[in-house]
Amino acid sequence: MKNLMFSNKSLLKGASDVLVWVSATLFAFILRLDGDITGYESQIVWLIFSLLPLKILLVWSTGSFRQSWRNIGFADLFQVIVMVGMLTIPFIGVIMIGQKAFGIPVSIPFIESILAILGLFALRALTRFFLKYRIPVIHRDSERKRVLIVGAGESGAMVAKEMLKNTEVNLEPVAFVDDDLSKRSQKIMGIPVRGTVFDLPILCRKYFVDEVVIALPSETGDVIRRVVEKCRMAEVDYRIIPGIYDLISGKVTISQLRNVDVEDLLRRKPVTLDTKEIKSYINHKRVLVTGAGGSIGSEIVRQISRFEPEQIILLGRGENSIHTLVREINDKIPSLRYLIRIADVRDRDSLERIFVTDRPEVVFHAAAHKHVPLMEENPSQAILNNVLGTRNLVNLAVEHGISHFVNISTDKAVNPTSVMGASKRISEYIVQWGAAATPDDRVFVSVRFGNVLGSRGSVIPIFKDQIQKGGPITVTHPDMIRYFMTIPEAAQLVIQAAGLGYNGAVYVLDMGEPVNIEQMARDLIRLSGLEPDVDIKIEHSGMRPGEKLYEELLTAEEGTDMTPHEKIFVARKSGFDHELGEKLDAIIDIAKKGDQNDIRKAIYELVPSFTGYKKAELIG
Numbered sequence: 001m002k003n004l005m006f007s008n009k010s011l012l013k014g015a016s017d018v019l020v021w022v023s024a025t026l027f028a029f030i031l032r033l034d035g036d037i038t039g040y041e042s043q044i045v046w047l048i049f050s051l052l053p054l055k056i057l058l059v060w061s062t063g064s065f066r067q068s069w070r071n072i073g074f075a076d077l078f079q080v081i082v083m084v085g086m087l088t089i090p091f092i093g094v095i096m097i098g099q100k101a102f103g104i105p106v107s108i109p110f111i112e113s114i115l116a117i118l119g120l121f122a123l124r125a126l127t128r129f130f131l132k133y134r135i136p137v138i139h140r141d142s143e144r145k146r147v148l149i150v151g152a153g154e155s156g157a158m159v160a161k162e163m164l165k166n167t168e169v170n171l172e173p174v175a176f177v178d179d180d181l182s183k184r185s186q187k188i189m190g191i192p193v194r195g196t197v198f199d200l201p202i203l204c205r206k207y208f209v210d211e212v213v214i215a216l217p218s219e220t221g222d223v224i225r226r227v228v229e230k231c232r233m234a235e236v237d238y239r240i241i242p243g244i245y246d247l248i249s250g251k252v253t254i255s256q257l258r259n260v261d262v263e264d265l266l267r268r269k270p271v272t273l274d275t276k277e278i279k280s281y282i283n284h285k286r287v288l289v290t291g292a293g294g295s296i297g298s299e300i301v302r303q304i305s306r307f308e309p310e311q312i313i314l315l316g317r318g319e320n321s322i323h324t325l326v327r328e329i330n331d332k333i334p335s336l337r338y339l340i341r342i343a344d345v346r347d348r349d350s351l352e353r354i355f356v357t358d359r360p361e362v363v364f365h366a367a368a369h370k371h372v373p374l375m376e377e378n379p380s381q382a383i384l385n386n387v388l389g390t391r392n393l394v395n396l397a398v399e400h401g402i403s404h405f406v407n408i409s410t411d412k413a414v415n416p417t418s419v420m421g422a423s424k425r426i427s428e429y430i431v432q433w434g435a436a437a438t439p440d441d442r443v444f445v446s447v448r449f450g451n452v453l454g455s456r457g458s459v460i461p462i463f464k465d466q467i468q469k470g471g472p473i474t475v476t477h478p479d480m481i482r483y484f485m486t487i488p489e490a491a492q493l494v495i496q497a498a499g500l501g502y503n504g505a506v507y508v509l510d511m512g513e514p515v516n517i518e519q520m521a522r523d524l525i526r527l528s529g530l531e532p533d534v535d536i537k538i539e540h541s542g543m544r545p546g547e548k549l550y551e552e553l554l555t556a557e558e559g560t561d562m563t564p565h566e567k568i569f570v571a572r573k574s575g576f577d578h579e580l581g582e583k584l585d586a587i588i589d590i591a592k593k594g595d596q597n598d599i600r601k602a603i604y605e606l607v608p609s610f611t612g613y614k615k616a617e618l619i620g
Helices: 002-032 041-062 074-097 107-132 154-165 197-206 221-234 275-282 295-307 319-332 348-358 372-377 379-399 419-436 459-468 487-498 517-527 580-593 596-606 612-619
Strands: 145-150 171-177 191-195 211-214 237-240 286-290 311-316 338-342 362-365 404-410 443-449 451-453 473-475 484-486 506-509 538-540 560-562 568-571
Touching: 002 041, 002 107, 041 074, 074 107, 145 154, 145 197, 154 171, 171 197, 191 197, 197 221, 211 221, 221 237, 221 517, 275 295, 275 487, 286 295, 286 348, 295 311, 295 319, 295 362, 295 487, 311 319, 311 348, 319 338, 338 348, 348 379, 362 379, 362 487, 372 379, 372 419, 379 404, 379 419, 379 580, 379 596, 404 419, 404 487, 419 443, 419 580, 419 596, 443 487, 459 473, 459 517, 473 517, 484 487, 487 506, 487 568, 517 538, 580 596, 596 612
Parallel strands: 145 171, 145 211, 171 191, 211 237, 286 311, 286 362, 311 338, 362 404, 404 443, 443 506, 451 484, 473 538
Antiparallel strands: 506 568, 560 568
16 A cells, blocks of 8 residues: 555656646747747647656656655656756757758757756745645644744744644644734734733634743743743743754754753853864863863863864763763764773773873763762772862873863862862862972862752652652752752863963853752742642651851852853862862871771861861761
8 A cells, every 4th residue: 555655646746747847848839929829720739748747757867756745856856857958969960950940949959958947846835835834724734733932033943843844743833922022913934923921821722722832942941831831821831942942953843842941041151162263272182081071071171072072081980880981972973083991080090091191181080979968978089089189180190291170079179168169179288289290281170060850869869769769859958959950060160260261260151040940949849740738748858967058159258250151160279278188198008098087187287278177077
């Protein structure tokens, strides 16, 4: 049945080609004779039937009927020109030789060929239009979901175009809404812009909308929240296209539509990158990324791949996470050249072999233990991984002339109450030591930012798991607030900061407004289609060891200076102890012995603002 359908379609296309081509002969005479064909009737009939077999033969032999008119391209149109030319050239010769015998004007073959080409082009163009871009009101299929698109910009137009092209997705766009009043009453892809976000509930009822698609990749979380509230009022399903950070290619497809997540409600205006500055230190360079399988490390790999490094060295301790990243690279970035290195940053000998054999020129250091409660119970591992590991890398980076060394730090390093935060503060000191030991044209920096949405072990996956299990959601304290940033935004600002060139700097990223954790939990419950305190309970579990009610990005002594980038600042005072080397030797030796009180005391000597030691003394 399928083959029969294909042959019927091909037969119809072939017959249409022949009909258009035959009609070109008649219209050639009409144009040549200014509409008066009296006296030429017999020549027209004779010529049409004489050329008909040749035209049928050429249509069949060139295979024009096999072309996909839905996806017609320049190569197909060129084939049409060749097909017409194969008849026109001998046709001209015959008419010129036998003009007196045939009584046909010599210009007829020229005119007929032009009309035939235009007609065959038009046939394909019109077919393509009606198959791919037909106005949706022409087709009313009860099985198709009626969709209202929020955002009549470029992304919204792409979404509508995809829906019209791919009828198998069963989505029918019926209207746009957009807060830009200049777009009111316009039509995009034949679909009208009917109002603003405020009008969404009324329009959903008026157009019997089944689903709303939010096509606002560059808008802030406040705007997305407002749209979601209107969708809930209208009691319709809603989905969203990814934010601009995730749309690296700039293209939107139906497959990218997903449910609105809490990350969308916290979205900020997109970061504007100075790509020239970034490319100057990454393009055609060998880049080492430690912790490459982690949330931040893997995103750094994705982002720097855009700047065409010569090679990326994927360093990680966990083979499974690196394996997952490699599969993604092979699937989505097949042109990226990479090396896989399974090693522990605490193992200096393994790291040195990598520096010698793979010769990295740029290092992004994202390998770290980061979970506060776990490191409170295992402080020796925080020191050995975050401090010793950073020291090994910085020493090797200095020895091997690394041009850019970027250490990923955290807001928990400021006035640290936890061992993890203090260990990251010490890692900042180590990077500053490395900066002082290198020439001025090299860049050793730390980048300090807050929590990253969706990273492994972060609060959102935990909340989602609790919702899936029916609750309750556990929040440590009703007043707890945190700074949040999406993974792509954090990675982009990290690679931008490294290009600013302030050797020894501790950069502080603009984290926006702090977010109340309990309010985030409530948003997440609502986005799951449930009601907080009704369907899902919220319980307060109490603060855990090492936690703060709020995080700081600067110490009391530090201030910030502006940088050329509006979302990146540099801490004014973040000096390190000049006896750092001896104290690092001491704390690492103590960590290897494993005594928790001794470790906390050694941390306090290096980081006087660390309060974990004082608390431990009081408890003791």
